[in-house]
Amino acid sequence: MDAEKLHRESIVIDGHCDTILSLMNRQDWPGYKKRDFFTRSDRGHIDLPRLKEGGVTCQVMAIYIQPQYKPARSARRAMEMLDTFHALLDESDDFKLATTARDIEEAKAMGKTCALLSIEGGEAVEGSLSLLRCYYRLGVRAMGLTWNQRNDIADGVGEKSGGSGLTDFGVSLVKEMERIGMLVDVSHLSESSFWAVANLAERPFIASHSNCRALASHPRNLTDKQIEALAKKGGVIGVVFCPSFVDDSRDNVTLKRLCDHIDHLKSVVGVDHIGIGSDFDGYGAPLGGQDAPKVVLKDVSEMPKITEELVSRGYTEEEIKKILGGNWLRVYKEVLG
Ligand SMILES: [Zn+2]
Numbered sequence: 001m002d003a004e005k006l007h008r009e010s011i012v013i014d015g016h017c018d019t020i021l022s023l024m025n026r027q028d029w030p031g032y033k034k035r036d037f038f039t040r041s042d043r044g045h046i047d048l049p050r051l052k053e054g055g056v057t058c059q060v061m062a063i064y065i066q067p068q069y070k071p072a073r074s075a076r077r078a079m080e081m082l083d084t085f086h087a088l089l090d091e092s093d094d095f096k097l098a099t100t101a102r103d104i105e106e107a108k109a110m111g112k113t114c115a116l117l118s119i120e121g122g123e124a125v126e127g128s129l130s131l132l133r134c135y136y137r138l139g140v141r142a143m144g145l146t147w148n149q150r151n152d153i154a155d156g157v158g159e160k161s162g163g164s165g166l167t168d169f170g171v172s173l174v175k176e177m178e179r180i181g182m183l184v185d186v187s188h189l190s191e192s193s194f195w196a197v198a199n200l201a202e203r204p205f206i207a208s209h210s211n212c213r214a215l216a217s218h219p220r221n222l223t224d225k226q227i228e229a230l231a232k233k234g235g236v237i238g239v240v241f242c243p244s245f246v247d248d249s250r251d252n253v254t255l256k257r258l259c260d261h262i263d264h265l266k267s268v269v270g271v272d273h274i275g276i277g278s279d280f281d282g283y284g285a286p287l288g289g290q291d292a293p294k295v296v297l298k299d300v301s302e303m304p305k306i307t308e309e310l311v312s313r314g315y316t317e318e319e320i321k322k323i324l325g326g327n328w329l330r331v332y333k334e335v336l337g
Contacts, residue, residue: 003304003307006317006320007055008055010320011324011325012325013056013057013324014276015277016060016208016238016279016282017045017061017300018281021281023088035047037088044280045278048113050300051300054304055304057108058116060117060142060277061085063140064121065119065123065147067149070151074121074123075125075126078119082117082139086138086139094112095115098114099116100332100333100337101330101333101336104329105329116142117138117140118144119135119140119144120143120185121146122144122173123151123152127152132177132182136180136181141181141336142206143177143184144186144187145173145193145197146190146193150164153166153167154190155189155193157190157191157220162192162193164193166200175200178202181336182335183204183331184205185205186198186205186207187209187277191223195229204233204234204334204335205233205235206230206237206238206331207222207238207277208238209240209279210222210237210245211261212224212261212264212265215247216261220245221245227265230273231270231272235273236327236330236331238276238277238328239261239262239265239274240279241296243283243296250292250293254294255305256309258296259313262274263313271315271322271323272330273327274322275328278300306324307320
């Protein structure tokens with residue numbers, strides 16, 4: 001099987017990145033020089049030229065609400081990030097907003113790159129279903145209910161003594177998201193809040209960027225029982241490249257180790273629930289931190305290496321196409337309409 005050819009003809013979807021933040025001025029980071037999305041850079045992980053090199057059809061881009069904006073300025077911050085994103089659409093005809101699976105298929109057919117918008121941190125809705133619906137109207141199609149903290153919806157994974165499920169507002173929010181056609185993302189939820197969503201959800205829900213707890217003990221990774229519950233509802237888990245989620249020892253972080261997570265997911269629930277959710281521009285050097293001694297991929301331009309590795313592991317063409325984007329596309333068709 002020709003891995004390069006297979007990669008280029010596939011619809012490739014990356015389920016999570018924090019790139020919008022790196023295109024903005026950073027009040028929290030004196031001296032930070034924002035990047036230009038349309039110019040190839042060596043800094044960070046994602047820009048349009050590198051998305052094209054990596055053969056990515058659709059990049060899910062997060063509106064990530066940083067802790068310093070919570071709770072009072074969350075909606076204002078979300079709007080500023082949406083403004084930054086929509087300015088990109090105004091600037092180039094080569095970069096499109098996707099709000100449905102069909103938009104992604106059309107982008108692929110036309111050789112264009114598209115992005116699907118997701119909010120990371122439900123503080124952005126500031127306790128109002130009206131704001132949720134306004135975000136939908138601005139193109140947002142997924143939302144992570146929490147980041148690591150507790151909010152008025154649920155507990156984040158950082159709340160070690162939590163134990164809460166969903167608040168009453170959280171329950172009505174999930175129901176409204178399902179009604180209007182917005183994906184519920186459980187990636188940063190505490191375990192108890194995860195189960196509250198799993199028990200309530202009537203539609204498929206997603207973990208946009210999480211790995212397997214069986215292989216790396218980080219609490220952001222999912223247990224086999226969680227993976228089974230998510231799959232039972234028809235959802236997808238995007239495997240994440242952030243080193244601490246790939247292996248407990250940073251020396252063992254490699255593309256092969258990431259693909260061990262794909263193998264494990266396949267052994268637990270089959271290939272229909274596996275996607276990619278890189279978290280590019282959300283960890284390591286782009287954030288001012290240190291890159292691990294080893295990384296899964298240098299940046300998004302190296303995405304074809306995943307296809308190479310899956311081919312060498314004996315995955316079939318059909319299975320690889322599902323993992324690269326077909327599974328995300330199926331869930332988008334079902335939930336976003
Ligand atoms: Zn995240």
